[in-house]
Amino acid sequence: MKMNERKQRILEALILDYIATGDPVGSRTIAKKYDLGVSSATIRNEMADLEELGFLKQPYTSAGRIPSQLGYRYYVDCLMEKQPLPSSLKNYIRATLLERVSETETLIQVISQLLSQLTNYTALVSTPMFTKNRLEHIQLLPLGSNKFVLVVILDQGHVEHCTFELPFSLGETELRHVSFVLNKYLRGLSLGEWQDGVLHVIKHELARHEHFYQQLMKLIEKILAWEYNSKVYLGGTVNILEQPEFSDVKKVKSLLALLEEEKILQEVLASGSDVGITVKIGKENYYEAMEHCSLITATYKLKGKVIGTFGVLGPTRMEYAKVISIVEFLTMVLTEKLCKVEGE
Template sequence: MELDARKLRILKAVIDEYVLSAAPVGSRSISRRSGLNLSSATIRNEMADLEELGYLEQPHTSAGRVPSDKAYRLYVDSMMRRSRLSEDEVRLIRRYFDRRIDGVEMVMQQTAQALSEVTQYTAMVLPPVLELNRLRHIQLVPLMEGRALLVVVTDTGFARDAVIRVPEHMRVDELEKLSRLLTARLYDCRMDQVAERIQGELGAELRERRAFLSQVAETIERQMTPDARSVELSGATNMLHYPEYSDMAKARSFLAAVEGRDALYGMLKRASQVEFCITIGAENDLAPLQDCSVVTATYRIGELPVGSFGVIGPTRMNYSKVVSVLEYMRRSLGEVLSNYIEEDE
């Protein structure tokens, strides 16, 4: 059933009030504060209808009502207007982005910190995919016998490392020589072409080390795609400030879910397919997040979408503000990354 204009106005007033107060909303409160020019009795009847339609819920201990996930979905899809960031909010964000940048990983950390501070929710950032980065350095660092640390550095400041097996009797000086050769031959090669070149031309040239080079190539290929460990997280404990998470068991469950990062990585990977994504309450697959909303956005380097970031907050979050913050920050983040790459070249 499509809601008429009066029901929509009352529902929006309930949502606005509940976002601010976190307390169940009564008809008298809406009558006094909303400017709807409707009697408390009329509002009460309309709220009863909205409850029957699934847009409002009544907690057992209260005479007031709270919005349902269905109400928030309608609000986000049809009623929300993006808000304008305050000068203080813009200044806070710029304070993070105007700092001296020492590598892209530092940018990811600052982005997560700025986002959690300005929204007061939990922020998460997935770093750029590395396929279109260019290789700057490969180093094979000897460890214990039979092991070496493979370190790969790209033109955007990303460094990735992994422990790999080394053939028996492969000397330290041979590892150093191979590091120099790989760096010289693959310098400025796009990362999505590195593995193919190692296994192809270099494997044919160094046949006696073909199996080892194949292992190097496969490891680099895995390193190109961010994994759960690369998710930058900030403000996980911000959620404990909201009354929805005053229950310690619920709070612990939430913290365990986000600090493990696997769930965040999955959400951010899926979100990277669209400009903006908002999932509300039970729309989230993970049980500890089904009392939360997740808002994510992609960011770009030039015209190319390269990563995603977002926030997790209570379902009564200030959606308008969050979307406006993400819109501003995705542009700022893209500019910072583009400038960093240009300066490094």
């Protein structure tokens, strides 16, 4: 038995109707609402074939059909048409991200809220992870008589700075010398590549400044170790409770418990592809608590390198076309915004 064009059109119509209503769909409904040019009896026979093929299932006797996981997968991969975003929505997204936010972590929080607001599902957004970052440049600048700024530029273009105080003052010549020594031995290295020999040489060359060497190295180490402190921000967790699929207390309880586990959320987001959009449906998700969910994820980049992921979690009865269009557009705008935030 093959999936011919008529079966495809019936499957698409049934899935779209079920996504919109949440009610099992019968042959009469499809015949009345969708101009497929065939009778209700023909549609009923085709639906029986689709059920035999595994694309549909019947939740209970005498009910209409609903899509199976295989049905949703076939729809997403073969039948779904892209849903263009209205210009007004694009302008709203750009205005929200490009005009109001100037710090990376705040930007990520705004993304999680915006994504949940636009989709009515739950959003997951990871803060940037600079896993393989290496030092590109270090500079020390005077801020006052005994206040200083440490500026660290990483090879992916990310810039971090922090202020610190000393119980004495240092001139610009001394600050330039310290910066020169640090750049000479640390440029191009990640935190994991620091060797005791290199640190010993640096300490020797900065022997005159031993009084603040340890403090300075700890600040640099903290910046490089920022990658290990990546967070996942959630937006619209309450949206899960509004989905009829999660009216079962046990089902929603296990899912909410999973959303409280930071490490698991990072694994969930990291499981997608580094290229394009990833759609995982039902049991394609690793965790049992997500077997009634679909997860759509995309990565965002800086200087062409993946530094984070965001996603939308909802029921398998998800508005796939709408969510994918929003996620694709957000990916593009977020990349633009990060370039501005990081000063590219």
